[in-house]
Every structure is written in C-alpha cells, then in structure tokens.
Amino acid sequence: MKRFWGEYAENRVALAALITVIVIVAAALLAPWIAPQDPYDLAELDLSDARRPPGTVGSNGITYWLGTDAQGRDLLSAILFGLRISLEMGLAAGVVALTIGVTLGILAAHAGGWIETGVMRVIDLQLSFPPILLALVLVALLGQGKVPLIVALVTAQYAYFARTAYGAAAAERQKDYIEAARATPLSPARVVFGHILPNCLPPLMVVATVQIANAIALEATLSFLGLGLPPTEPSLGMLIANGFPYMMSGRSWISVYPGIAPIVLIVAINLVGDQLRDQFNPRLRR
Template identity: 75%
Template structure:
C-alpha cells in the first residue's frame, strides 16, 4: 500500500535530483558541525591568550609547536593554530549569519505583511522607507551602523539586521500583495478571526516560499558582510578571531611567502558562501516551477 508523499518528502526527492546541491548541502552541514564542535576536534583554543606563544607565530603548515602538536595549516601572527582559528571563526560566522538572518526575516516579514494587509498610509510610509533603504548598498549601511554602535556580537548583528531586513520586507510585501486579493483571504475576513490572525495564520504561510529563498541568500550575504567588516577592523574584537580578521592579519605577510595565514581562511569562507548559495539556488528553482529545467 502506498500513499501520497508529504510535501517535505517530495521536496527532498526533488532536491536530490541536483547532485551539486546535495554536495553543497553536505558541505554546509559538515562545516557547521566542525565549527560547533570545534572545542572537541581542534588542538587549541584560539581565545585562550595565555596558551599562545609568539615563538610559534607565522609558522608554516606542518610545524610542530611548543604545545607538542602539529599545526596542520600553520599558525597566524599571534601564534594561533590556524586550523583551530578557522573552525572557531566559522562558528562565529555561522552564528552571526543565522542570528542576523532570522531576526531580519522576522522583522522584514512583519513589515511587509503589515504593509500589504493594512494598506493605506501605513503601506505608503513603510514601503517608502524600505525602498529608500534598498537604494543604498548594504555594506555602506553596515559600515555606518557598526562605526556608530561599536564592536561586539550584539552590535554587529544589529547592524546586519538593519542593513538586510528591507530585502525580506520587499519580498514579503510583493508576495502578500498578490495573496491579499485571493478568495481565501476574503473568506477568512468573513469569519470572527481578528485581522492579526488572518494575516499571520492564512496570509503568511502562503508567502513563505519566496522568503525561504531570500533567507538562504541573505544568510550567505550576512556571513560575507561580517567577514568584510572584520577585515576592515570594524567587526568583532581582536580577541575573537573571525575569518575576516584572520584574512586581514595575514594580508601584510602575503608578499613574504606566508600565504597560508590569509589563503586558508579565505578558502574556508569562499567554500561556505558558495555552498550556501548553491543550496539557495536549488531551493529557488524548486519553489519557482518556471525556473526548472
């Protein structure tokens, strides 16, 4: 006896048809697991400054340091084991990207749904603010906000949310505006349900597919923005080695042959962002039948 496949099961079956997307998803999951379990898989805590030795600084891959273990990817200018610093940096990047993406999704979706559902002056004011913000590059807004708020995870997440929520708001508004005119919304409005219940129980679920696609892209963008800000010295404090900061620390030594300090963190960052984008592209194709080949 066979039954119909659930939507989630059907989605996964279609997702598996793209082998590159499956490989990308595996890469993202493996990198996330390595990052979150970094204390158990790496030989050194790069945050513990007392255990760092400047005698081990800028050593090549395979060097056996004063701690008695081999630095497989070499060390950075502070004597940190580069593999340990990369995995800890990945954890920071993923956490900040997820946190900023989730908060921006919630905020932007609320703004977009409210504008489309209520209409009138509220719609005009909210969407003009969103359009104005979208006219500025996200990196410019993030730079200004981080400079004003200062360094720290909370400040960085706040700056990323403020720079990115407008993308979710515009997407939610476009989807909700089309759904708002459909018969099922009019039928729901004829029931005793409140406007809030109609908007978030009936209207929102039908706007989720494009928002999920935007979320995957914006998480990758948030990771990239965080790395850019850290590279410029405006991200996290120097005691928390993010990938952008590791790349920045090794940049002055590129011409002296110590390429590993910048190249390996850069490779890790590129792999993570490309893999997330590939997963997002496949999700977009599945939610939009016109893009299927």
C-alpha cells in the same frame, strides 16, 4: 516531504552543497572538542610558533596542518572557531532581520492605504543604498562588538525580507480565500498568521538562505576592515586581516586558508538557496 527531498537529491551540485553546509556547521559546533588548540586561551599560545608553515610540529607537540598566524595560533583551530562566530552572526542577524522584515512587509500588504505607502517608501529608500555602506556607517557609530555588529547587519538586510514578504502577501490578499476569511469573524491576526503568512514562507526561505550568506560576507568584510568584532575574537575577517601584511613575504597561508573557509561556506549556502528557489518556483527550473 519525501518527494521534496527526492527532487532536491536529483541535483548533485545542490546535494553536495547541502552536505558541505552540514559538515561545516557540525565542525563549527564541535570546535571546542575537535580543534587542536583553543585560540581564546592565551596560555596555549607560544610566540616561538608564530608564522610556522603548514604541516610543521610546534613546540607543544601540535601538528599545525594549516600553519600558524603571527600570534602563534593554529590556523585550523582559529578557522573552526571563526566559523562558529560567522555562523552565529549570520544566523542571529538573519532571524532578527527576517522577523522585522516579514512583520513590516505583511503589515503593509494587509493594512493597505497610507500605512502601505509609508512603509514601502521607507523600504524602497533603504534598498537604494548598498548594504555595505549602511553597515559601515552603523558600526562606525556604534563601535565594535557582537551586538553593534548584529544591529548593523539587521539594518542592512531587513528591507530585503520586507520587500519579499510584501510582494508575496500582496499577491495573496487578492485571492478569493483571503476575501472569504475576512468576511468571517476571524480576527486580522488569524487571517495574517493562519492564511497569508504560510503562503509567503517559500520565497522567504529562499531569501533567508541568501541573506545569511550575505551576513557572513558582511561580517568578514567589516572585521577585515577593523570595524567588526574586536581583535580578541578570532573571526575569519580578522584572521585574513592579520595575515594580509605577510602575503608578499612567502607566508600567504596566514590569509589564504582563512579566506577559503568563508568562500566555501557562502558558495554552498547560495547553491542550496538556488535549488530551493527552483523547487518552489517550477518556472525557474533549468
């Protein structure tokens, strides 16, 4: 482990990206305590403070360092709470998609035969459709809310985990130690969880970082289109959508700052994933 982090720290860009992710996650978790305002509490909002530029002081004495939106919400507070929602959606969708995808991929590789053919044809068919298209159709059918949104994100992403898990497991099942394990009285579950799955984890970790970033981007896109979370949830996509009508009126901060937050988070997560990919596969090192 010490050697792993030593090699990771050699890439200063990846190290800066990891620190950025840690800082953003910590700020999102501590949002109820460090945010100047609770964007959920309507009693704290004052329409007289609506659309105030960055750096002004509101009627309640709060300094709006990033300005306010059309409802008078402090954008810094709304962004911190919005990051909580984005990370919650991304991690929840990533964990569920990882569980489903890994189960299907390893099952197909281990079982073989018609199970392998059937499962992988379904996976390949889904991978032929853009994830945003699947997510749009599902949220349009299921409606707004956290649970429908997670279902849509999982459906749009689990196939990537399944394909990765299948590729890694299919490569492992041909090796001698797997054949030797199958020849012993070990149950199929022991062979899968004790021998095949541990050797599939490195590529899955890389895919997980990328898909979490994609889930955050998908959630922001759907909320921007009005198909994700309801307006009562200050998600980043909703904040960007609320400020979009004011872009040409000199109040661009209402959309710009909520738009910068997910970009920084997604880029940082992808850079961390790129470094993990390079470390787990030395042939890809630059």
